Amino acid sequence: MSRTNPPPKRRRRALFTAGVLAATALGTGGMMQGTASAADFACEVDYSANDWGSGFTADLSITNTGSTATTGWTLSYSYAGNQRLSQGWNGQWSQSGQTITVSDTGWNGAIAPNATVSTGANFTYSGTNAAPTGFSVNGIACGDDGGPGPGPGPDPEPPGDRVDNPYEGAGVYVNPDWAANARADGGAAIADEPTAVWLDRRAAITGGSAGNSTGLREHLDNALVQAQDHENFVFQVVVYNLPGRDCAALASNGELAADQIDVYKEEFIDPIADILGDPAYADLRIVTIIEIDSLPNLITNVSPRATSTPQCDEMLANGNYQEGVSYALSTLGAIPNVYNYVDAGHYGWIGWDDNFTASAELFHETATMNGASVDDVAGFIVNTANYGPSVEPYFSIDDSVGGTSVRQSEWVDWNRYVDNQSFALGFREELVSQGFNSEIGMLIDTSRNGWGGPDRPTGPGPMTDVDAYVEGSRVDGRFQTGNWCNQSGAGLGERPTASPVPNIDAYAWIKPPGESDGSSEEIPNDEGKGFDGMCDPAYEGNPRNNHNMSGALPDAPLSGHWFSAQFQELLANAYPPL
Numbered sequence: 001m002s003r004t005n006p007p008p009k010r011r012r013r014a015l016f017t018a019g020v021l022a023a024t025a026l027g028t029g030g031m032m033q034g035t036a037s038a039a040d041f042a043c044e045v046d047y048s049a050n051d052w053g054s055g056f057t058a059d060l061s062i063t064n065t066g067s068t069a070t071t072g073w074t075l076s077y078s079y080a081g082n083q084r085l086s087q088g089w090n091g092q093w094s095q096s097g098q099t100i101t102v103s104d105t106g107w108n109g110a111i112a113p114n115a116t117v118s119t120g121a122n123f124t125y126s127g128t129n130a131a132p133t134g135f136s137v138n139g140i141a142c143g144d145d146g147g148p149g150p151g152p153g154p155d156p157e158p159p160g161d162r163v164d165n166p167y168e169g170a171g172v173y174v175n176p177d178w179a180a181n182a183r184a185d186g187g188a189a190i191a192d193e194p195t196a197v198w199l200d201r202r203a204a205i206t207g208g209s210a211g212n213s214t215g216l217r218e219h220l221d222n223a224l225v226q227a228q229d230h231e232n233f234v235f236q237v238v239v240y241n242l243p244g245r246d247c248a249a250l251a252s253n254g255e256l257a258a259d260q261i262d263v264y265k266e267e268f269i270d271p272i273a274d275i276l277g278d279p280a281y282a283d284l285r286i287v288t289i290i291e292i293d294s295l296p297n298l299i300t301n302v303s304p305r306a307t308s309t310p311q312c313d314e315m316l317a318n319g320n321y322q323e324g325v326s327y328a329l330s331t332l333g334a335i336p337n338v339y340n341y342v343d344a345g346h347y348g349w350i351g352w353d354d355n356f357t358a359s360a361e362l363f364h365e366t367a368t369m370n371g372a373s374v375d376d377v378a379g380f381i382v383n384t385a386n387y388g389p390s391v392e393p394y395f396s397i398d399d400s401v402g403g404t405s406v407r408q409s410e411w412v413d414w415n416r417y418v419d420n421q422s423f424a425l426g427f428r429e430e431l432v433s434q435g436f437n438s439e440i441g442m443l444i445d446t447s448r449n450g451w452g453g454p455d456r457p458t459g460p461g462p463m464t465d466v467d468a469y470v471e472g473s474r475v476d477g478r479f480q481t482g483n484w485c486n487q488s489g490a491g492l493g494e495r496p497t498a499s500p501v502p503n504i505d506a507y508a509w510i511k512p513p514g515e516s517d518g519s520s521e522e523i524p525n526d527e528g529k530g531f532d533g534m535c536d537p538a539y540e541g542n543p544r545n546n547h548n549m550s551g552a553l554p555d556a557p558l559s560g561h562w563f564s565a566q567f568q569e570l571l572a573n574a575y576p577p578l
């Protein structure tokens, strides 16, 4: 219960070597403007709006239907009512009267023939919200592709019987094992919050072993009982046992060796599918979180990058992450009441240009191989078991100090995003433009991204220079956004909530607060767990956190085991406060 060593002081970092994670620094965005002429450029614009009565999210995609690539674009259109722009993404948005103008950001300026770029924005309005009727790009009038979305008619229903957002109007399963731990350790105030059930090894399916007392069937039977008080009910389960699991870290290495893909399919996914597909559970909305920290590793942690590991190189070469994920998606996606959400890392990982589009492409490739299809994907989750805030309230990526963008600060280091919600919304657009259904929704794991307590800033930092501004503004108290293990100073984040903003299906507590991310020193075990220096408070880092201190709490047990000292800190630093 008691904490011994004081945590490392916040906000002090080891020497910073610029740009390892960020890779190449880029030129200023948005400087390239359209060079296409009417002779070689033609366009179609697809518009859709997700309207909640007093506001809406507009999603637009531009397809180059001409024969020549453009190197930059400016889209314009008009609204007939009093629609007011509040915030846009994947484009530079502005409004003059009823006319909306959106220019590329620099990094998304090129549109090859037949290629599509997407952008979006939130608006407020009152009265009626008619869809715009004409669009032009680089001054050329565009056609409408007749696809989903444009015009006032409703968008098509998602395939099968699934609802658009399973969390909407639904209760969510409270894991009694976690609730008992939380309650027994001073957490009565949150013990009734829903948390996910983790299937992190074959034995977890049947349960009955230490740390895994309740099996999947028993959890689902409990869920049926809890569901009696609700019209709709969500059961959240994490599917986490890929061969060669967690190739860039050691704390959550798993039981299956890199080549055991057949064991994964036959002894892990198939038995899970048998249980989830039982008609007894057909009325539950089963949300599956598919394989944390796997696919993005194949982009960011492989050769020739400085961040590569031999294990990730091996998993890229043998294809078993992609094969495993596609098998999980198609097998579980065949069950009509299963909603697969694929893990998409977090902003401090995928938010850099070098990682962003490449990850979305890899996700699409994986979701459409070995019989899987985009209809097997309900959405994506960001920040699973991580600590990045949903929203940095006191600064944004568009801020600058004395003409210097916050992107040039040490903390942001050329990332395109400063928090997970803006990343989730931007990445959603990218995923849709890669071919995922436009109905996909995003989840944010908010179990431990609260950053309250006495050290939390209460307003923006000083405008003396960009680093002082960002350091003074940021609520994230880590040394670096690549830090992930038992972070000192963290608090519980937003309580689980359905539809907090459009296109975010839910804030969910996927990592059960109080369960360790990894041991702070080597502990022999039979769970396949290794020891990762990132969980040792004295560790000075590696290329994946740009050689910063780990920021981990001391005396932590193995990943997944109850870590009381961390739980106490999460309660004390909860934001919103308890």
Ligand code: BGC
Binding pocket: 198, 200, 251, 252, 385, 511, 512, 515, 516, 517, 518, 559, 560, 561
């Ligand atoms: C561990 C799993 C555990 C999960 C939830 C992961 O870090 O590797 O064994 O089930 O966290 O606490």
